[in-house]
Amino acid sequence: MENQKSKDPLHGITLQKIVEKLVDYYGFDTLGELIPIKCFTDNPSVKSSLTFLRKTDWARKKVEELYIKTLSKFPEN
Numbered sequence: 001m002e003n004q005k006s007k008d009p010l011h012g013i014t015l016q017k018i019v020e021k022l023v024d025y026y027g028f029d030t031l032g033e034l035i036p037i038k039c040f041t042d043n044p045s046v047k048s049s050l051t052f053l054r055k056t057d058w059a060r061k062k063v064e065e066l067y068i069k070t071l072s073k074f075p076e077n
Contacts, residue, residue, distance in 0.1 A: 009067075009068050009071055010064060010067070010068070013067075015050060015053060015054065015060065015063075016046070016050055018063060018064065018067045019046055019049050019050060019053070019063065020046060021067065021070075021074060022063065022066060022067060022070065023046060025070060025073065025074060026070075028040055028041075028044040031044075032044065034066060035059070035062050035063060035066060037052070037059050037062075038052075039051075039052040039053070039059075
């Protein structure tokens with residue numbers, strides 16, 4: 001049982017890694033269409049997005065949900 005993986009797909013993944021993967025996969029333009037929040041549409045950057053998402057639970061939840069939906073589409077590392 002020592003090698004048992006967590007069933008939570010977000011386990012061990014930082015918010016920064018989530019945002020970076022989504023930006024790499026979608027780009028800020030598409031990300032801003034999928035989740036219309038200013039940190040993705042107005043002068044977007046990973047740093048400003050992280051600042052906003054860390055303070056705003058509803059927005060972070062939307063980003064985490066998109067990450068989980070997109071997980072199977074990411075190229076394997």
